[in-house]
Amino acid sequence: MNPADGTAAPALELEAVTVRYDDVTALDGVSLTVEPGRVCGLVGMNGSGKSTLFKALMGLLKPAAGEVRIAGLPPAKARKAGLVAYVPQSEDVDWSFPLSVRDVVMTGRYGHMGPSRRPRPADRDAVRDALARVELQDLADRQIGRLSGGQKKRAFVARGIAQGASVLLLDEPFAGVDKRSEATITALLRQLAAEGRTILVSTHDLHALPQLADEAVLLLHRVLAHGTPEEVLQPAQLARAFGLNVLADAGAGSIAADRSRP
C-alpha cells in the first residue's frame, strides 16, 4: 500500500536502474512499472539484459544506480516476505540433485516453517494443492531431473504457488519446451494473473506473445518499448531491438527472433 495516497503499490517498479558487471553495463537506466494482475512479456536478444533484470528484481544483484521495488518493498524484504518467486533458466538448475518434485515444491514453504524446516500439515496441504494446480500430482515422487522440460517449469511454478508469491518471475520458461507444454504453461500463467498475481516472463517466442501477455517490454540494456504486445511487435521496434535480420525473418512469415540459438 502506498502510504501517501492509500492506493496499492505497483507489483514491480524499477526506477532508472543501472547494473554493471565490471566494465559491462547490462542495464542502463531501466525504468519500468507493472501493475498487479498483469502478465508482462520481456523480449530482447541474447545478452540484452533480461536475466540481469530478473536478478535485480530478486535482489541478487545490487544496482549501481536506481531503485527496485516489489509491491512497494525493497527486493530483499519482498523476498524475505515470500512475495516474489523466481523460475530460473534451465541451465541454472542442477537437475541431478536428489530431490523429488514434491521436495522442490516444498522448498517454497521454507519461509513459512520454523528453523527446523519440518513440514506441518498446512505446508503439506499447500504443496499438494500447488502440485494439483500445475497437474503434476501424479509425478510428485519422481526425481526432479526426470521430468520433461515443460514439467520442470511447472514444478517451479508450483513452488512459487506453494510459497504464496504474488509476483512470479519466469526466465525463458518456453525454452526447450514443446508447443503443447507452452500452451499449458501459458494458460496457467493467465489463470494466475486473473487471480491477481503478477507475472514477468521472458520469451523468445514473439508469435505467442499476444496470447501470453497483457503488455510487453522490449529490452536492449534500456527499455526500447513498453506497451501492448501489438504495439511492441511493430517491425520498426523489433529492428531496433534485434537488428535488421528480424525484419527479413518477419517477411518470411516468422518473427521468432534468434530462436535458432543453441
Ligand SMILES: Nc1ncnc2c1ncn2[C@@H]1O[C@H](COP(=O)(O)OP(=O)(O)OP(=O)(O)O)[C@@H](O)[C@H]1O
Ligand atoms: N556474470 C557476468 N559477468 C560479466 N558479464 C555478464 C555476466 N552476466 C551477464 N553478463 C553480461 O551482461 C549482459 C546482459 O546479460 P544477461 O544474461 O542479463 O542477458 P539476457 O538477455 O538474459 O541473455 P540471454 O537471452 O542469452 O539469456 C551481456 O552482455 C552479458 O554478457
